[in-house]
Amino acid sequence: MKVVVGKSRIVRGGVLCALVLAAEMPVTASHAATPAGPVFTAGSGEIGADYSVARFDSDLTDDRGDRYALRGGRFLGPRIQWEAELTRATVREELFPGAEKRVTLDIAVANVVVNFDAGGRTVPYLLAGIGVGQMKLEAIGLSSRETATAYQIAGGSRFFFGGRGRVAARIELALLANEGFEERFVHAALGAGLTFRIGT
Amino acid sequence: MKPTLTLCAVGLLIGLWGCVSHPEIDLQGAWSGDWSSGQTTGTLDITFDGRSPFGDMKIYDVVLVIHGPTCPAGDDRATGDRSAAFKDDDVHIAVRFAGAAPGTDENIYRFDGSLSGSHAIIGSYTMTSDSCPSCTCAIGASGTWRAFR
Numbered sequence: 001m002k003v004v005v006g007k008s009r010i011v012r013g014g015v016l017c018a019l020v021l022a023a024e025m026p027v028t029a030s031h032a033a034t035p036a037g038p039v040f041t042a043g044s045g046e047i048g049a050d051y052s053v054a055r056f057d058s059d060l061t062d063d064r065g066d067r068y069a070l071r072g073g074r075f076l077g078p079r080i081q082w083e084a085e086l087t088r089a090t091v092r093e094e095l096f097p098g099a100e101k102r103v104t105l106d107i108a109v110a111n112v113v114v115n116f117d118a119g120g121r122t123v124p125y126l127l128a129g130i131g132v133g134q135m136k137l138e139a140i141g142l143s144s145r146e147t148a149t150a151y152q153i154a155g156g157s158r159f160f161f162g163g164r165g166r167v168a169a170r171i172e173l174a175l176l177a178n179e180g181f182e183e184r185f186v187h188a189a190l191g192a193g194l195t196f197r198i199g200t
Numbered sequence: 201m202k203p204t205l206t207l208c209a210v211g212l213l214i215g216l217w218g219c220v221s222h223p224e225i226d227l228q229g230a231w232s233g234d235w236s237s238g239q240t241t242g243t244l245d246i247t248f249d250g251r252s253p254f255g256d257m258k259i260y261d262v263v264l265v266i267h268g269p270t271c272p273a274g275d276d277r278a279t280g281d282r283s284a285a286f287k288d289d290d291v292h293i294a295v296r297f298a299g300a301a302p303g304t305d306e307n308i309y310r311f312d313g314s315l316s317g318s319h320a321i322i323g324s325y326t327m328t329s330d331s332c333p334s335c336t337c338a339i340g341a342s343g344t345w346r347a348f349r
Contacts, residue, residue, distance in 0.1 A: 059253060095283045097305040098328040099294030101254070137255040139285040140292040141312065144255045181255040 040075045040118050043199060046083075047072040050170060050193020054089045057185035060103050060137070065091025067189045073111070078118040083111040085129065085152075089176070089187065099140050105178060105187070107133040107150045121165065124157040133178035135185070148179035158195055166197040225318050226251065227260060227286050229349060235266065235325070237343030242268030246293075246347050248284060260284040264295050264311070268337030276337045278309065289315040291323065299334030307332045311345060321347045 040046075052067040066089065073083030086108050093101040109131030116124045133150030136143065156172030174189045227248040234243050243266075250261040262284040266276040278295035285292045291314070297307040306329045313323020327341045 060255075095280065096294050096296055096308045096328075098308065099280075099283055099310065101259075101282070135255070137257065139254055139257055139259060140283060140294050141310070142257055142285045142287045142290055142292050144257060144287065146255070183253075 040078045040081065040115065040197075041199075042075055042077050045072065045074045045198040046081070046195055047198060048170060048193055048195035050172065050191045052089075052172070052174065052189035052191025054091070054187055054189040056089070056091055056103055056105075056187050059183065060185060061091055061093055061101065063091050063093050065089055065103070067191060069191070069193070071111075073113065079115050081113045081115065083113050083127065083129070085109050085111055085131075087176075089189065095140070100138070101140075102136075102138040104136040104138075105133060105176075106136075107131060107152070107176065107178065109150060109152050111152065111154075121160045122157060123160070123168070124155070126153075126155045128153045133176075133180070135178055135180045137181075144181070146180040150176065150178040152176045160197075168195045168197070169193075170195045225315065227258070227284070227291065227321075231321065231347040231349050233321075233345060233347035235268075235339060235343055235345040237338070237340035240269065240338050240340065240343075242266060242337055242339070244345060244347065250282070252282070254285070257285050257287040260286070262293055262295060264293070266335075266337045266339055268339065271337040274336065276335050276339070278307070286315075291315060291321050294328075297332055297334050301333075305329050307334050309339075313345065313347075319349045321345075 049070050052069070054065045054067040056065060067087060069085055069087040071083050071085040073081045075081040089105045091103050095101065109129035111127045111129035113125050113127040129152040131150050132147060134145065134147040136145045152174060154172050154174035156170060158168035158170045160168040170193045172191055175186060176189065177184055177186045228251050229248060231246045232243070234241060245265040247263045248260040252259050259282050261282060262280045264278040276297050278297040280293065280295040283294040291312065293311040295309055295311065300307040308327070308329035309325055310328050311323060311325040313321040316322055324344050325342060
């Protein structure tokens with residue numbers, strides 16, 4: 001099984017998202033994150049990117065694939081933030097040279113994130129999101145594509161490091177679901193990435 | 201009164217027609233047919249098994265047995281696990297003939313076709329690997345095929 005990743009569209013979307021967020025963020029002096037002080041304040045923002053190993057719905061494939069995500073959001077308070085996320089998950093199963101099955105799932109979701117222990121350097125969180133997902137299926141030269149509702153629930157933690165506490169490593173376990181072809185597909189992903197705090 | 205009744209009857213018929221689900225076509229099972237490559241012709245048997253859904257496609261395991269003039273006492277046997285895809289009227293099959301040397305990409309063919317009605321597949325085939333040293337029935341690098349149920 002070989003895994004191939006296409007990510008040009010998601011990268012373009014992510015760059016655009018990051019530019020919009022950066023333009024929106026007020027330029028103010030940053031606070032150092034300390035275990036005693038709040039890491040997040042209303043109006044500040046966050047951008048990040050992560051990679052996950054994805055286990056696709058067993059109706060699609062038994063192979064594992066890759067998931068790439070770009071995300072950016074804004075804090076409504078120390079605990080609550082909204083987040084826009086663009087993600088692509090793909091898996092390619094080579095049956096014979098020149099004959100393959102491929103699943104590609106592009107999802108754009110709006111997440112609501114609940115942060116726990118927002119004043120610490122380790123910030124666990126839960127999120128839930130809804131959006132739209134396009135699933136493309138290819139098999140032996142035939143292909144199908146359908147766009148429908150997509151959902152996500154996930155949990156993980158950020159681990160802020162550095163003197164100013166503006167960068168965090170992030171781990172996340174996510175369950176994604178998308179509608180399509182009169183079915184609901186559920187996929188799991190376990191991943192890690194980096195998050196950058198923007199603004200105050 | 202009569203036009204009203206007629207309209208009601210027509211409406212009812214249209215409504216009933218909309219409720220009738222068209223039978224789903226399934227390739228599962230044994231098919232027999234023939235192939236030709238230039239002046240060479242022969243027969244073939246295809247078996248589709250292990251149907252599984254893949255979105256709006258169906259995926260099958262496939263066994264293809266080729267008979268030809270250069271292998272009168274035998275045949276060439278090809279298989280593929282989950283390597284036949286069926287969507288609408290299109291049938292795409294990828295198979296590898298037995299006897300390929302380990303670690304080599306040889307003996308691989310694509311058989312593509314269209315369903316005609318629900319009992320015939322008509323299409324063409326191409327060798328997608330560089331060679332097929334195990335092929336003894338002279339199906340060549342490309343040709344046409346038909347299979348019937």
